[in-house]
Amino acid sequence: MKKLVGVDLGGTNGKVAVVTPVGRVLESVSFPASEVLTPKPMVKEIVSQILKIWKDGAGIKSIGIGVAGDVDNEHGVVRFSPNLNWRKVPLKKLVQDELRRMLPATKLSVTVENDANAAAWGAYHVDGKTKCKNLVVLTLGTGVGGGIVIDGKLYRGATGSAGEIGHMTVEPGGRLCNCGNRGCLEAYAGGSYMVREAKAAIKQGRTSKITEITPLRLQIAARQGDKLAQELWNEAGYYLGIAVAGVINLLNPELVVLAGGVSQAGKLLLVPVMAEIKKRAFETPARAAKVILSSSPTDLGLIGAALLAVP
Amino acid sequence: MKKLVGVDLGGTNGKVAVVTPVGRVLESVSFPASEVLTPKPMVKEIVSQILKIWKDGAGIKSIGIGVAGDVDNEHGVVRFSPNLNWRKVPLKKLVQDELRRMLPATKLSVTVENDANAAAWGAYHVDGKTKCKNLVVLTLGTGVGGGIVIDGKLYRGATGSAGEIGHMTVEPGGRLCNCGNRGCLEAYAGGSYMVREAKAAIKQGRTSKITEITPLRLQIAARQGDKLAQELWNEAGYYLGIAVAGVINLLNPELVVLAGGVSQAGKLLLVPVMAEIKKRAFETPARAAKVILSSSPTDLGLIGAALLAVP
Numbered sequence: 001m002k003k004l005v006g007v008d009l010g011g012t013n014g015k016v017a018v019v020t021p022v023g024r025v026l027e028s029v030s031f032p033a034s035e036v037l038t039p040k041p042m043v044k045e046i047v048s049q050i051l052k053i054w055k056d057g058a059g060i061k062s063i064g065i066g067v068a069g070d071v072d073n074e075h076g077v078v079r080f081s082p083n084l085n086w087r088k089v090p091l092k093k094l095v096q097d098e099l100r101r102m103l104p105a106t107k108l109s110v111t112v113e114n115d116a117n118a119a120a121w122g123a124y125h126v127d128g129k130t131k132c133k134n135l136v137v138l139t140l141g142t143g144v145g146g147g148i149v150i151d152g153k154l155y156r157g158a159t160g161s162a163g164e165i166g167h168m169t170v171e172p173g174g175r176l177c178n179c180g181n182r183g184c185l186e187a188y189a190g191g192s193y194m195v196r197e198a199k200a201a202i203k204q205g206r207t208s209k210i211t212e213i214t215p216l217r218l219q220i221a222a223r224q225g226d227k228l229a230q231e232l233w234n235e236a237g238y239y240l241g242i243a244v245a246g247v248i249n250l251l252n253p254e255l256v257v258l259a260g261g262v263s264q265a266g267k268l269l270l271v272p273v274m275a276e277i278k279k280r281a282f283e284t285p286a287r288a289a290k291v292i293l294s295s296s297p298t299d300l301g302l303i304g305a306a307l308l309a310v311p
Numbered sequence: 312m313k314k315l316v317g318v319d320l321g322g323t324n325g326k327v328a329v330v331t332p333v334g335r336v337l338e339s340v341s342f343p344a345s346e347v348l349t350p351k352p353m354v355k356e357i358v359s360q361i362l363k364i365w366k367d368g369a370g371i372k373s374i375g376i377g378v379a380g381d382v383d384n385e386h387g388v389v390r391f392s393p394n395l396n397w398r399k400v401p402l403k404k405l406v407q408d409e410l411r412r413m414l415p416a417t418k419l420s421v422t423v424e425n426d427a428n429a430a431a432w433g434a435y436h437v438d439g440k441t442k443c444k445n446l447v448v449l450t451l452g453t454g455v456g457g458g459i460v461i462d463g464k465l466y467r468g469a470t471g472s473a474g475e476i477g478h479m480t481v482e483p484g485g486r487l488c489n490c491g492n493r494g495c496l497e498a499y500a501g502g503s504y505m506v507r508e509a510k511a512a513i514k515q516g517r518t519s520k521i522t523e524i525t526p527l528r529l530q531i532a533a534r535q536g537d538k539l540a541q542e543l544w545n546e547a548g549y550y551l552g553i554a555v556a557g558v559i560n561l562l563n564p565e566l567v568v569l570a571g572g573v574s575q576a577g578k579l580l581l582v583p584v585m586a587e588i589k590k591r592a593f594e595t596p597a598r599a600a601k602v603i604l605s606s607s608p609t610d611l612g613l614i615g616a617a618l619l620a621v622p
Contacts, residue, residue: 070595079595134468146561150461157445157563158599168557169591171483172549181591238483246479247561250457252468280480280492284381284390288469 005050006306007065008115008299009033009042011083016049017299019306023125025299029053037084043094047102062109063099064309065091066118066301068145073160076112111309115139115301116163120147121154122304123257126296132254136247137300138165138240140262140269143178144186147304148251154308165247166190170239188239189269191215191262194232201228219265233268240269241276244291248277252285259294266293316361317617318376319426319610320344320353322394327360328610330617334436336610340364348395354405358413373420374410375620376402377429377612379456384471387423422620424465426450426612427474431458432465433615434568437607443565447558448611449476449551451573451580454489455497458615459562465619476558477501481550499550500580502526502573505543512539530576544579551580552587555602559588563596570605577604 003026008015010033017028029049036045046065054060069081076092078084092110099108113121116139123137124130133152139145144166148155155162166186167179174183175193187193191214198213208228210221221229244256258269270293277286294300314337319326321344328339340360347356357376365371380392387403389395403421410419424432427450434448435441444463450456455477459466467473477497478490485494486504498504502525509524519539521532532540555567569580581604588597605611 070593148561150466151464153462155461155562157596158565159563159595161593161596161599162561162563164560164563164593164596167560167591167593169481169553172481172553179593242480242483246557249475249478250459250473250558250561251466252470252473252475254469280478282381282472282475282478282490284470285468285472285475288472 003059004306004310005054005060005063006302006304006309007046007050007063008302008305009046009065009067009084010115011068011081014046014049015302016046016053017302017306018054019303021307021310023122023303023307025296025303027053028299028302033084039086039089039091039094043091043098046095047098051102060106060108062111062309062311063095064111064113064118064305064307065095066113066115066305067091068115071112071114071160073111073113073156076110078112109309109311111305113305113308114147114160114163116145116147117154117156117160118147118302118304118308119145119259119300120149120163120304121308122296122300122302123259123294124149124152125307126300126303127257127292127294128255134251134253135255135257136165136251136253137257137259137294138244139300140189140191140258140260142192143190165243168243168246170242185239185243189236189262194218194236198228198232215262215265219268222268233265234272237269237272238276241273242280244273245277245280248281248285248289253289256289256291257294258292259297259300261298263293263297314370315617315621316365316371316374317613317615317620318357318361318374319429319613319616320357320376320378320395321426322379322392325357325360326613327357327364328613328617329365330614332618332621334433334614334618336607336614338364339610339613344395350397350400350402350405354402354409357406358409362413371417371419373422373620373622374406375422375424375429375616375618376406377424377426377616378402379426382423382425382471384422384424384467387421389423420620420622422616424616424619425458425471425474427456427458428465428467428471429458429613429615429619430456430570430611431460431474431615432619433607433611433613434570434605435460435463436618437611437614438568438603438605439566445562445564446566446568447476447562447564448568448570448605449555450611451500451502451569451571453503454501476554479554479557481553496550496554500547500573505529505547509539509543526573526576530579533579544576545583548580548583549587552584553591555584556588556591559592559596559600564600567600567602568605569603570608570611572609574604574608
């Protein structure tokens with residue numbers, strides 16, 4: 001069986017996996033990315049992780065890397081990654097050079113893509129089984145990303161920046177987002193913002209049983225009846241629903257996939273999301289759009305990166 | 312020179328034109344649509360207007376019709392048009408039948424398309440000169456419509472409903488829209504809503520020199536310094552800017568075209584629109600997106616319909 005290599009590069013962790021051509025993860029390994037943040041050590045780390053998971057590297061034909069940030073896919077350059085604190089890093093070239101050093105005999109193609117774009121391509125294969133033509137994915141994690149597949153192809157837009165659903169305004173005068181704007185979807189449905197809100201509410205005297213607040217603990221607390229946690233999920237789902245309804249009216253997709261760690265909140269998000277879609281999207285496109293939780297919520301990025309890299 | 316026929320069918324007026332293959336209008340005629348609202352008399356009217364403008368109809372090869380409403384382009388059926396009060400009207404077949412009756416010897420292809428989708432195709436040719444790959448048009452009239460060109464092709468989505476930018480939520484708890492939702496872009500930037508707001512404000516005691524309020528008079532009044540009119544344009548531009556910034560973050564297009572009668576307000580809209588884009592869109596896609604007023608603001612629909620119909 002043909003096997004592919006996918007890499008997902010975030011600001012805290014990296015993950016390398018061997019993936020089948022239909023997007024099944026055969027083996028994967030995570031590594032802390034925070035200690036090797038400058039490009040060259042990071043590239044050495046990535047390649048050594050690849051060789052660890054795929055022994056001597058024999059038979060590797062392509063490597064796809066998804067990176068959180070503004071990526072020039074055509075030239076394989078990370079224009080800007082706030083998470084990694086990188087600017088204009090020629091990641092494709094650096095990885096190719098390191099691979100040539102480690103595996104002189106091997107010919108390898110390397111592809112670099114924005115992580116949410118890669119996730120859209122992963123969702124197209126894993127959740128859509130390549131059967132739908134138009135798909136939108138929302139990656140719900142610390143922040144909120146997104147990617148779009150149009151007519152069975154990854155849609156990148158004019159500069160590879162398409163899909164930034166997390167920074168669509170959903171509440172014009174609303175919460176301040178790290179991007180500097182007010183009322184972005186991310187400021188309500190991003191995990192780090194939910195945690196921040198919970199902490200602020202408790203500091204201001206709200207009673208809550210949650211301690212050591214994380215998005216996962218907010219899920220557990222909400223299911224156990226914690227009012228503050230429930231409010232935060234309802235609010236996140238409300239604004240997520242407004243954004244998804246807008247995307248449905250604008251793009252009329254067959255499939256909307258919720259992915260990322262925060263999407264594992266499941267019904268805590270889906271119930272308010274569906275309520276807003278019912279209220280705000282037109283009937284014809286709303287009926288045409290299936291809204292689902294991804295079956296591989298945290299691996300779509302590396303799966304998609306691996307599949308995008310196939311020469 | 313090859314000549315094409317385009318038709319734009321609204322709820323109040325219809326317009327028929329002879330168009331060149333690059334989208335120049337050679338001749339056009341308008342007719343009141345409100346008196347012939349049921350499908351069969353409307354079809355007779357359309358065909359008689361076509362023959363009036365193109366004498367004996369000799370040489371007509373294709374006719375494109377843009378209709379305000381939910382259109383099934385594949386089968387040429389108007390699923391629902393609130394403006395015309397039509398449901399499930401097989402417009403393509405009706406027009407073909409009438410044409411065969413009037414011009415038995417002629418073979419003609421007829422295409423039916425949503426009017427804002429047609430406008431997007433018109434803008435792609437007239438404003439984009441087919442040089443940009445990804446374009447979004449907003450048709451600002453009584454209401455707000457939109458259409459999308461992706462990779463040089465009209466993007467219709469799963470059910471031909473794509474492009475409903477006017478019904479993206481820009482103010483969650485905001486003004487009631489005719490669609491039943493709250494806070495749609497249309498409820499702020501649609502001409503009829505602006506007129507309604509102006510009337511309500513005056514009724515509530517706001518002083519203003521505007522009489523017999525129309526969107527055009529609101530433009531004139533604003534340019535003459537009328538405070539109420541200026542506030543309404545600023546508000547419309549503010550929400551339009553929020554929507555366009557969202558579209559830029561989501562679709563990363565090369566071109567955003569403002570069209571329709573209300574777009575002739577020009578700077579009254581463009582200044583607040585650009586301010587919101589600067590505030591709310593990411594730098595890379597914002598720099599990549601040219602935001603312009605259409606050079607054929609009220610003819611894009613029929614131009615696009617004519618060009619879409621080319622067999």
